[in-house]
Amino acid sequence: MRPLALVAGAVLIVWVLWDAFETILLPRRVPGSLRPSRFALRWLWGPWGRVSELIGSRPRREGFLAYYALLAILTLLILWAVSLVVGFAAMHWGAGSRLAGPGASEGFAADAYMSGTTFFTLGLGDLHPMSHAARLLTVIEAGTGFGFLAVVIAYVPVIYQAFSRRETRITMLDEWAGSPPSAAVLLRRCFESADPNVLSPLLKEWETACSEILESHLSYPILCYFRSQHDNQSWLGSLVTILDTCALVIVGVDGLDPFQARLTFAIARHALVDLSQTLALRPNAEGDARL
Template sequence: MREFYGYEGIHSIKFGRMKAKVNGMHRFALILGFLTLTLALLDAFQTIILPRRPVGRFRITRLFFLATWTPWVRVARLIQSSKARDQFYSFYGPLSLLLLFIVWATLLAGGYGLIFFGLHTPFSDPFHPGTLGGELRTALYVSGSTIFTLGLGDVVPATLLARALVVLEAGTGLGFVALVIGYVPVLYTAFSQREIAVALLDARAGSPPTASELLVRHSFTGGNAALIELLAEWERWCATLLETHISYPLLCYYRSQHDNQSWLAALTAILDTCALLITTVEGPATRQAQLTFAVGRHVLVDIVHVFRQESMEIGFLQQPMQRLDDDEFARLCEVLGGAGFALCGDIEAHARLQSIRRLYEPSACAMGHFLALGLPRWVPPPRDPSKRKDNWTTVADLRTPSALADRLSTHLSPLSTADHFGEDERH
C-alpha cells in the first residue's frame, strides 16, 4: 500500500475520506434542519392560524400531548385527596400551553441552527475553536440569539447568504411572538365563553348538573317556554363549542373553576335532557330538544375523533350502559311525574331512551375516561336538605333583612365558598 501510493498518497486518501465524512454530516444536518423547521412552522400554523381541525398523523402538537398527558394522569391518580387531584389536573392546560410554545421555539432555533451548520455558514466568532463541534455550537448560538432578536453582536455573519438567513430567522422569531400574543387572548376568550354557560347552568340544573333537576326546575307556570329558550341557547353554545374546541383542542384540557362542574358534564346533562324530552316526556319542547341534541352529539363525536378515542368509544358501546339502570329509571319517572310532567305511558319509553343514549353516551364516556372527567347522574342522589345543592346560593326567597343576614352568614361564608372551589378555609 505504502509502496504503491507513498506516504503522501495515503495521507491524501485519509484526508479525502475524512472530508467526505464531514461533508456528509453537513448535508445530513442541512436536510434535518429543513425538515425540523418545516414541521415546526407547519404545526404552529395548523394549531394557531388554521380555523379547522388539523390533519395528519405526524404532528408535533399531537406527539407533545401524547407524551405529556398520559404521565400527568398517572401521577394524578397517585394523589389521594380528590381536591388536590383536581387541582393538579387544572394545572395541565395552562402549563402545556407554555411548554408547547417552548417546544416550537426550540425547534425553530434548532432548525435554523442546523441549516447554518449544514451550509458551512461562516461567523466571526472569537470563541470558535475551529472544530466541527465548535462550528455546530456557534451555529446553534447564533440561531438562538437571532430567533429571540437579542442582537448581542458578538457573533457576526461574514457572507451575504448568512446575513440573509439571519434576517429571515429574525423575522420568523418576530412573527412567532406575534402569533403567540394573538393566540392566547383568542384561547382564553373561547374558554371564558364556554365557562359562562357552564356557570349559568348551576342555578338551572344543580352542580353537578342532572337532567331531572333541569326539568324539575322548569316545572313552573311558563316553564316550557323557558325550557325551549334554554335549549336554544345551548344549541348555540354547542355550535360555538364545535367551532372552538375542534380548532383549538387544547381547550378540552382546561378545567372549570369548580371541581363539581365541567364542560363535559354540562354537555352530557343537556344531551340527557334532550333525550328525555324526545323519548319519555311529552310537551312542546320536543322539536327544540331534537335540534339541540343533533348539535350536541355532533360535538361529542367530532371531539372523540380529534383525540382519536374511537377504540375507547367502541369499547363503551359494546358494554352495557350503567348510568341509568331500571331502578334509576323508575326513580327518574317518579321525580318527573311528581313535578307535573306528562310521561309517555307506553312500555317502550325506556327502550327508546336506551336506543337514543347509545348515540352519544359511549362518546361521552370515552372522553370522560380520557380527560379524567366525571359524567353526571340522571337523578341527583338523596342528600341532606340543609346542605346547599348549588355553587351559587339563590336569595330570591329572602324577604326580611334579618333573614338575609342569616342566610348570607350561613351560605356565603368563606368556608362554604372555599369548599366549592376545592380549597381549604383560609385564615
C-alpha cells in the first residue's frame, strides 16, 4: 500500500468534484482562485486575448474571440475528466489494486488504463481488480463517471438557453438604439414618437433583462465570454447603452418621467458591478467620458 498516493488521489477527486459542484450546480458566485474552472475561464483568456490583438481584420478578430467560450468549456470538461481519472488511478495504485486479466501488469499505467475504462463506463473487462478495496473504488468510480456525464449533458443546454434569452433582448434593442447601440440614438427615436414616454416600457423590460443577466452570468460566468451573433452587437454594449440612457433621463430630459429610469439604472449598475467583481476587473479611471 502507498498511503501518500492514496491520499493525493482522494484529495484530487474531492477538489475536482467540489469545483464541478460549485461551477454547475451551485447558483451563486463562488470565490477562490485555486480552482480548475478558474484556470479554464480566466487564465486562458489572457493569452487568447493577446493573440487576438495581432489580428488586424476586425471581423476575423471577432470570429477568433467567439471561439474562446466554447474552447473554455471543452477545456474545463476535459480537465475535470482527466483529473478524476488520474485521481482514481492514484487511489487504485496506492491501495494495491492487484489487477487480473489477460496481459495484466502492475504499475500506475495499468491502473490509469483501468480507471479510464471504468470512469467512461466502457466495460471492456480485460482488467479487473482482485482486492476488496479496489473493487469498491471501481464501483464508486463507475457511479462518478455516470453522474459526471449526466451533469455535463444537463450543463450545456442550460448555458445555451441563457445565451439565447440574452441575445433576443439585444437583437430587439437594435431597432431602438441602432447598431452599435447608443443612448443618443435611443432617445432620438423615442422623441420621433408622438409620446416620448414609450421609453418607459422599454426600460421596464430591460429592468427584467438586467436581472436575468445578473442571475445567469453570476451563476455561469462563462456566459460573459459568449459573443453576440451579429456584427456591432454586444451584450455589454447594450447594457451600457441602457445605463447611459437612464443616466440622461435621470439628470433631466424634458418630457420624460425619470422614475422607471432610476429603477432600471439601479439594477443595471448592480449587474455591472457584480460581474466586474466576479471577473476581477478594475475600472479604467483614465478612459474618456462617454456622456
